[in-house]
Amino acid sequence: MRKLYLTISLLFMSVLLVVAQAKKETTHILIQNVKVWDGKGKEIVDADVLIENNLIKEVKKGIKKPKGATVIDGKGYTLTPGLIDMHTHIMLNGPKAFYTGQGDYDMFAVGAWAYRDMNLLLDQGFTSIRDIAGNSLGIAKAKKNKLMQGPRIWSSGPAFSSTGGHGDAGLWNQMPDEDNQPNKTMNLAVADGIPDIIKFARWNFRHGAAYAKIMASGGVASEFDPLEITEYTEEEMREIVKICEDNKTYATIHAYHDDAINRALDAGVKCVEHGFLMSEKTVKRLANENIVLSLQGYVSTVQFAQASQIPWFSPEQVRKATQVNEGAKQMIEWVKKYNVFVVSGSDMFAENTPNAKMNITVEKNFGWEPWEILQHNTYNAGKVLAMSGPARNPYREGPIGVIEVGAYADILIWEKSPLEDIENVMPNDNIKLMVQDGDVLKNTL
16 A cells, blocks of 8 residues: 555656646747737737647737746847748759769768758848758758757758659769669669659658659759659659548649640649749649748859859750740749749759848849748748648647748848848848747847
């Protein structure tokens, strides 16, 4: 009886300790005197923002300070959600970008460059990224477990590519039964035929992929694939989409032209990356079917206008980049005309990573207002990240890319408002406060 009493007492004390520890660990940050832009529309309101642990608890005027709360005076500056880059390649970096891991460097070096690039993006205000091709699955896991600093990561893992497609980084003289380093490490991988696709997809999701990326057409940065080609059959794409649906998530495509895009839409794909050679008819289809467009405005209209200056581009890559540049402005005009749902993804990797915010400011050239441009990089982006669903979304406690009760506390305070002039996003020192997951990463207020 005495042993039973001791056992019950110990259990009761353990429960009390757990409850006390939980209470002890509840933290509050109260941000006062800010102009709040929630990401949903044009409106800006004077309000306070209360953070409890890692989520936003209240957004209103005159919030009462909780006991023990850290109080931050926002000085009347503008508070927005943290920025989200919807098209990054942190594992395709180093001096040869797409081909760095092919032979000159191993994946240890590529991983070190990835950590550098993560923090270059974070310093610019990108508190989250959608990393879309390249095996960043392990880094995404480490970040989620708070073992390293950087943006939150929604990773596709290695993209689906056919032999000779946009994700085939093998050498030209590689034989059919030979492998290559990017494929061995699943950084860039090839899957031909439905059996390979099924195995590949299940491997990706086993390792934490949030969605799938399909290389549906040729690409600029790769060697064997003219832009005009279509990589996968409709049956192969349908198999990828089916496995995504089984995992309660979605598939997106790398594609430029009508043939590849329409085949992918017929197969059930929900998002298009690039699309700069689409016809007006296909753009209209995107709008009618609520398909997401991930837009790379800077690379397509500015950098590719001077493609010969890109240090690692071959003459063929220059030709393809010029072709994209020639189609981009017309496609974007149609996107605006039909009100396609847009998110902003820089695709600015390797030597371009420090300039990723240029993909934000370039959108003023297309006629969008500052709040619309920021929305592409916050609220709209958060909606797409949530498409990873209850099973594969790595961050499920609340919405992201928005300032509202229950949302993740990923917050920026800007001294000069980007809602008045979008160029104000460019200086990193204009960000006076950066909060990610309820942790203050920067405070120069």
